Amino acid sequence: QKEVEQNSGPLSVPEGAIASLNCTYSDRGSQSFFWYRQYSGKSPELIMFIYSNGDKEDGRFTAQLNKASQYVSLLIRDSQPSDSATYLCAVNMDYGGSQGNLIFGKGTKLSVKP
Amino acid sequence: DGGITQSPKYLFRKEGQNVTLSCEQNLNHDAMYWYRQDPGQGLRLIYYSQIVNDFQKGDIAEGYSVSREKKESFPLTVTSAQKNPTAFYLCAINGRFGGYTFGSGTRLTVV
Numbered sequence: 001q002k003e004v005e006q007n008s009g010p011l012s013v014p015e016g017a018i019a020s021l022n023c024t025y026s027d028r029g030s031q032s033f034f035w036y037r038q039y040s041g042k043s044p045e046l047i048m049f050i051y052s053n054g055d056k057e058d059g060r061f062t063a064q065l066n067k068a069s070q071y072v073s074l075l076i077r078d079s080q081p082s083d084s085a086t087y088l089c090a091v092n093m094d095y096g097g098s099q100g101n102l103i104f105g106k107g108t109k110l111s112v113k114p
Numbered sequence: 115d116g117g118i119t120q121s122p123k124y125l126f127r128k129e130g131q132n133v134t135l136s137c138e139q140n141l142n143h144d145a146m147y148w149y150r151q152d153p154g155q156g157l158r159l160i161y162y163s164q165i166v167n168d169f170q171k172g173d174i175a176e177g178y179s180v181s182r183e184k185k186e187s188f189p190l191t192v193t194s195a196q197k198n199p200t201a202f203y204l205c206a207i208n209g210r211f212g213g214y215t216f217g218s219g220t221r222l223t224v225v
Binding site: 008032034036042043044045046049088090092101102104105106107 | 147149154155156157159162172204209211212213214215216217218219
């Protein structure tokens with residue numbers, strides 16, 4: 001059974017701090033990794049994806065991947081109250097393609113306090 | 115929602131009743147997916163379809179049925195056999211970079 005694990009939180013950080021969200025996955029064959037943000041009552045939206053080991057930065061977001069440790073993380077710099085949401089980690093066996101099903105973690109709830 | 119539309123936004127089901135959730139897309143994507151989300155449970159795959167007239171069961175297909183008669187449409191029926199249908203239902207298509215693009219969701223409640 002392929003599994004994706006996340007701490008459910010809530011993770012509480014003060015405004016302006018760095019929020020660090022973590023995810024581990026069980027299948028070593030996993031190829032692509034995604035972070036979704038989900039506001040309460042809304043559907044998930046894709047905010048980051050990463051395929052290769054190392055860091056990938058996009059604005060205030062940095063995704064980090066370590067395939068040897070089967071670990072992927074999301075860092076949010078200068079956290080804002082508007083970042084308060086649930087963050088879902090998802091993993092796909094397929095490398096950036098259109099096939100394959102995503103396996104989702106249960107999500108980490110982030111709360112950014114003003 | 116990037117060309118994927120779910121309706122209705124809210125749906126109420128009486129005991130023993132079948133209800134159908136609509137998912138339509140205008141992006142010419144082959145693959146479509148249905149997920150169920152419960153509080154604290156994450157997203158669980160119900161059914162998926164990679165091509166017209168073909169679909170596969172996901173992890174929690176019992177009590178659900180689907181059809182894929184047109185490429186644009188992938189409706190989900192929640193049957194009376196589904197004993198605990200109250201949940202948030204999400205339809206998805208393959209988006210860019212291998213991830214999914216989700217519809218806005220349907221919140222189903224048993225009354």
